[in-house]
Amino acid sequence: MFYKRLLALAISLAMQTAHASEDNDYIIEPLAKPSSQSVHLTLDPNKDTFSGISRIELSVLEATHYIEINGLDYAIELAKLIGNTECDLSNTMLKTGKVRLHCDQQLQPGKYTLTINFDAPYNQQSVGLYKTIDQGKAYLFTQFEMSDARRAFPVFDEPQYKIPFQLTITAPNAQKVYANTPLIKAQKNKTNTTHFFDVTPPIPSYLVAMAVGPFEEKAITGMPIPGKVITPQGKLALADYAIDNMPKVLKVLEDYFGIPYVYKKLDSVAVPEFPFGAMENSGLVTYREDILLVDPNNATSRQKQTNVSVIAHELAHQWYGNLVTMKWWNDLWLNEAFASWMAAKVTQQLNPEFNSHLDLPQNYVMALDAQLSTKPIRKPIKTEADIMDGLGLAYSKGSAVLSMIENWIGADAFQKGMRAYMKKYAFKNAEAADLWRELSLASNKDVASVLSSFVEQSSFPLISVTKSGKMLTLSQQRFANAGVEAPKQLWNVPVTIKYGKGDKVASTQMLLNKESQRVQLDFEPQWIYPDKGALGYYRWMLEERQFNTLLKHAKSALSDRERLALLSAADALLDAGKINAGQLMAALEQFASDQHPRVASNAIRLLRAQKSTFKTKQNEEFWPGFIRRSIQPAIAQYGLTSKPQEIPAISSLRAIVIALQGFDGKDQSIITTAQQQTALYLTDSTKVDPYLAGTFLKLAAYHGDVDLLKAYQNAFETTKEPQTRTHLLAALSYFGSKTLQSKVLDYALTDKVTPSDLRIIFSGQGYTESRKKHFRTWIYENYPALSKKMPPFMLPTLPSYTGNGCEIHDLKTTQAFFKEKVSAVPGYQRSLEKVSESVHTCIALKRRELESVNKFLARF
Structure with a gap:
C-alpha cells in the first residue's frame, strides 16, 4: 500500500490522486470536522445493554442541511447541534456504517457542539464494546480497530480524524474501570461510581479503549510512567513474566526512536475473549490472555518468545501508529509491517536465546503472494473486508521488505530516517511516502522506487x-x-x-x-x-x-x-515448475538430519506437506514408511524423550517427530503414550512436557471416546490457566469419529466457546478427508447460526474452510453455496477467487508431479 514515488512532485500528485480515487460511500462526507470529543457511558457488565452521551466539538465546513458521522447498532434518542444555529437533528443509519444527521434549516459554516444521547446492546461477536463471561463473572472489553468504535458510541470513526477524547464511565461500585488515561477523580453514590478520566492526546477513534469488571491488578515497576498488568480474577499470578519484560522492551524502543513514550500510563489487560493477538490502544494495551499470561516454569521457548515479541509489537505501535497515525486504512499494512519488523529486532536484542532471527516472515506468505488473485499490500480500501483481505500478508511481506531495505541502506541510515519521521509528524497523520522521503534523505538512496515496486505490485x-x-x-x-x-x-x-x-x-x-x-x-x-x-x-x-x-x-x-531460506526457495521452485517433486523431496531429505534442529524441522515439515498434495489411493501404502524414514535421523540424534539442558529447538523438533509418528506413522506406542500423558495432563498440566502437551492432547483426542470429550470440555470450562485452555480448545478439534466431531462442532456454537475462539476449534477439523468432508457439510447446515456468531471480520474467510484442497467437486459446491451470499458479505467474492485459484493450482501441480512422486516413493 505504499505510494509510488520517483520524484517528490510526482509523489505528491500521485498521493492526491490515489486518495481521491478512494472516496466512496463508506467514507464520511467532509461536511464537518471534529476537534475533540467527550463520551459518558453508563456500563454494567451484568446487563445486556448500555447507554451514553456523546459530545463532539466540531466545525461545519460548508453550508449544508446534514452532516455525517459513523454508527452501527446503537439507537439515537436525541441528537442536537448547538452553535451559530441550534437544531434538533433527525437521523438515518445507513448500511455503510454511517449516520446522516439532518437539520431542516441550513447549517452555516462555523463551530458547533453535537450532543447525542443513545442506547446500545453489548456486542456478542468480540468487536466494539463487548461482553464476555469468564469463570462465571461478566466483563466488558473493547476492540475498535478496524472500524468498530462506531458500535460503541457516535464518532467520526476514521483514522484521519485524530482528536483528544475524554471518557467518563459510570459503573456499579463493585466494578473496576480502566481507560486510555489516568483516573482524575471518582464520584460514588450508594450503587454506582462515576469515573472521570484524563483527556487523551490526539488519537484516532480506533485507539480508544476501556475495560470494566471485577479485575485484579499488579503494578509494573521500572518504567518512566506508571503501569500495571490487569487480569480477570484468579490469573494475576501469571503476570510476572510480562511485568519483567515490559520495562526492558519499552527502554529499547525509547532508545531506538529517540523520543520518550508520550502517554501518561501504560496498562496491559489480559482478555479471555479476544479476536486478535493484541491491540495497541494508547495507554491501555489489550492482549489475548494466553499471550500476556505466561508461566515461565511450564512454558515453551516459543510461548515466551511470543510474549516478548507481541509486547514489543504493540509497544512499537505507541510510536508508529499512535504517535504518528496513517491518514487512511490503505497504509495499515505499514503500521503492522513496521511493528512486526521492530518486534523482531527488539526480541533478538533482548532474548537472543529464542533464535527469533530464524523466523523468516517471507517464507510464510510468498506462496499466497504469488497467486494472481492476491492484491498488492497497498491497495484501495472501501470496506472492512478490504482491510482484512491479505492483512496477514501485509504483516509478513511488509516486515520482510523493510528488513531488505534496512540491509540495503544500512541500519544507521534507517534509524536516522525513522527518527526524523517521528519528530516531524508527532501527534499528526502521515502517509507512507512521508516515511520514504525521510529514509531517502537519510541514506541518499532512492528508497521510494524500491518500496513502491514491492508494495504497489503483488507477487515478487x-x-x-x-x-x-x-x-x-x-x-x-x-x-x-x-x-x-x-x-x-x-x-x-x-x-x-x-x-x-x-x-x-x-x-x-x-x-x-x-x-x-x-x-x-x-x-x-x-x-x-x-x-x-x-x-x-x-x-x-x-x-x-x-x-x-x-x-x-x-x-x-x-x-x-x-539454509532455512534455501529449503523454502527449493519448495517454491517446485510450484514454479522449475524442478520436479522427486528432486525437491531428495533435496529435503538431505536437511532432515541438519545440525540445527530448526532447519531439520522445516525440512521434515516440507516433506510431510508433500503427502497432503500427492497422497492417492494408489500410493497411500508408501507414505507411512516414507514419513518414518524421513524422521529417523532426528530420532537417532535427539531421541523421543527430553534431556536436561537441551536447547528449545530440539524440544520443538521432537514434538514434530512425535506428531508424525502418531498421526502419519500410526505408531501405537506413541498413541498409548499420548493417552497416558493426556490423563496426567488433565490431573496436573505442569507434569507433562510443555513442548509435547499439545501433541499428546490431539493424538489422544483423535483416538478418544465420548468420556474423554467430556473430560476435555470440563477442563476447558474450569481451568484458569490460559495456555491450558488454548491447548484443550485446539485438541477438541481433533476428535476422530463422525459422532464426536459433530458434538465438538455443535459445542462450538454454544456460549462455552467465544466467537474469537472459533478459529482454534476449527483448526484440526480438516485432518483426514472424511473429517474435512463432514466439517464442510456442518458449515453448510449451520450457516445461519455460524454467520451470526463469527466476528464480522472473520466471516469472509468461511469459503476457505469448505473449498480448500485439490478437489474440484468441493470447489464447485463452495462456489454454489456462497455465490448467493456475496451481496450480503462483500468479502466472500475475494475469498472465492482465492479458493478457486488455490484449488486449480493444487490440481495442476498434482497432475504434473504425481508420477515423479510415485517414482521417488517406489525407491524404498
Missing part, C-alpha cells in the same frame, strides 16, 4: 543467476506458479550475493532494476548463494549444476537462516 521477482567465470548474469521475471500466465512486471531489487571457493567467502551487493544485469565477482566462485542473510523478498534460481553444488556446500558454507 524470480531472479535467475547464471555464471561465466567471474561474471554473473542476473535476470528477473515475475514469480508465478507453473502454467499460469502472469503479467510482466519489473522490480527494483536490492540483491546481495554470497559466494565462495575453498576457504574464501565474499559477497557483493547490487540494485537489480532491469530485466537483466551483469556483475563481476572478485574471483570465480565454486558456489553461489543469491540472497546473503536471507533478507531479500524474492525467489532465486541457479543452473542445475550450480544448485547441486550449493546443496553440497550448504551445511558448511551457509548460516542457519540461509
Whole structure:
C-alpha cells in the first residue's frame, strides 16, 4: 500500500490522486470536522445493554442541511447541534456504517457542539464494546480497530480524524474501570461510581479503549510512567513474566526512536475473549490472555518468545501508529509491517536465546503472494473486508521488505530516517511516502522506487543467476506458479550475493532494476548463494549444476537462516515448475538430519506437506514408511524423550517427530503414550512436557471416546490457566469419529466457546478427508447460526474452510453455496477467487508431479 514515488512532485500528485480515487460511500462526507470529543457511558457488565452521551466539538465546513458521522447498532434518542444555529437533528443509519444527521434549516459554516444521547446492546461477536463471561463473572472489553468504535458510541470513526477524547464511565461500585488515561477523580453514590478520566492526546477513534469488571491488578515497576498488568480474577499470578519484560522492551524502543513514550500510563489487560493477538490502544494495551499470561516454569521457548515479541509489537505501535497515525486504512499494512519488523529486532536484542532471527516472515506468505488473485499490500480500501483481505500478508511481506531495505541502506541510515519521521509528524497523520522521503534523505538512496515496486505490485521477482567465470548474469521475471500466465512486471531489487571457493567467502551487493544485469565477482566462485542473510523478498534460481553444488556446500558454507531460506526457495521452485517433486523431496531429505534442529524441522515439515498434495489411493501404502524414514535421523540424534539442558529447538523438533509418528506413522506406542500423558495432563498440566502437551492432547483426542470429550470440555470450562485452555480448545478439534466431531462442532456454537475462539476449534477439523468432508457439510447446515456468531471480520474467510484442497467437486459446491451470499458479505467474492485459484493450482501441480512422486516413493 505504499505510494509510488520517483520524484517528490510526482509523489505528491500521485498521493492526491490515489486518495481521491478512494472516496466512496463508506467514507464520511467532509461536511464537518471534529476537534475533540467527550463520551459518558453508563456500563454494567451484568446487563445486556448500555447507554451514553456523546459530545463532539466540531466545525461545519460548508453550508449544508446534514452532516455525517459513523454508527452501527446503537439507537439515537436525541441528537442536537448547538452553535451559530441550534437544531434538533433527525437521523438515518445507513448500511455503510454511517449516520446522516439532518437539520431542516441550513447549517452555516462555523463551530458547533453535537450532543447525542443513545442506547446500545453489548456486542456478542468480540468487536466494539463487548461482553464476555469468564469463570462465571461478566466483563466488558473493547476492540475498535478496524472500524468498530462506531458500535460503541457516535464518532467520526476514521483514522484521519485524530482528536483528544475524554471518557467518563459510570459503573456499579463493585466494578473496576480502566481507560486510555489516568483516573482524575471518582464520584460514588450508594450503587454506582462515576469515573472521570484524563483527556487523551490526539488519537484516532480506533485507539480508544476501556475495560470494566471485577479485575485484579499488579503494578509494573521500572518504567518512566506508571503501569500495571490487569487480569480477570484468579490469573494475576501469571503476570510476572510480562511485568519483567515490559520495562526492558519499552527502554529499547525509547532508545531506538529517540523520543520518550508520550502517554501518561501504560496498562496491559489480559482478555479471555479476544479476536486478535493484541491491540495497541494508547495507554491501555489489550492482549489475548494466553499471550500476556505466561508461566515461565511450564512454558515453551516459543510461548515466551511470543510474549516478548507481541509486547514489543504493540509497544512499537505507541510510536508508529499512535504517535504518528496513517491518514487512511490503505497504509495499515505499514503500521503492522513496521511493528512486526521492530518486534523482531527488539526480541533478538533482548532474548537472543529464542533464535527469533530464524523466523523468516517471507517464507510464510510468498506462496499466497504469488497467486494472481492476491492484491498488492497497498491497495484501495472501501470496506472492512478490504482491510482484512491479505492483512496477514501485509504483516509478513511488509516486515520482510523493510528488513531488505534496512540491509540495503544500512541500519544507521534507517534509524536516522525513522527518527526524523517521528519528530516531524508527532501527534499528526502521515502517509507512507512521508516515511520514504525521510529514509531517502537519510541514506541518499532512492528508497521510494524500491518500496513502491514491492508494495504497489503483488507477487515478487524470480531472479535467475547464471555464471561465466567471474561474471554473473542476473535476470528477473515475475514469480508465478507453473502454467499460469502472469503479467510482466519489473522490480527494483536490492540483491546481495554470497559466494565462495575453498576457504574464501565474499559477497557483493547490487540494485537489480532491469530485466537483466551483469556483475563481476572478485574471483570465480565454486558456489553461489543469491540472497546473503536471507533478507531479500524474492525467489532465486541457479543452473542445475550450480544448485547441486550449493546443496553440497550448504551445511558448511551457509548460516542457519540461509539454509532455512534455501529449503523454502527449493519448495517454491517446485510450484514454479522449475524442478520436479522427486528432486525437491531428495533435496529435503538431505536437511532432515541438519545440525540445527530448526532447519531439520522445516525440512521434515516440507516433506510431510508433500503427502497432503500427492497422497492417492494408489500410493497411500508408501507414505507411512516414507514419513518414518524421513524422521529417523532426528530420532537417532535427539531421541523421543527430553534431556536436561537441551536447547528449545530440539524440544520443538521432537514434538514434530512425535506428531508424525502418531498421526502419519500410526505408531501405537506413541498413541498409548499420548493417552497416558493426556490423563496426567488433565490431573496436573505442569507434569507433562510443555513442548509435547499439545501433541499428546490431539493424538489422544483423535483416538478418544465420548468420556474423554467430556473430560476435555470440563477442563476447558474450569481451568484458569490460559495456555491450558488454548491447548484443550485446539485438541477438541481433533476428535476422530463422525459422532464426536459433530458434538465438538455443535459445542462450538454454544456460549462455552467465544466467537474469537472459533478459529482454534476449527483448526484440526480438516485432518483426514472424511473429517474435512463432514466439517464442510456442518458449515453448510449451520450457516445461519455460524454467520451470526463469527466476528464480522472473520466471516469472509468461511469459503476457505469448505473449498480448500485439490478437489474440484468441493470447489464447485463452495462456489454454489456462497455465490448467493456475496451481496450480503462483500468479502466472500475475494475469498472465492482465492479458493478457486488455490484449488486449480493444487490440481495442476498434482497432475504434473504425481508420477515423479510415485517414482521417488517406489525407491524404498
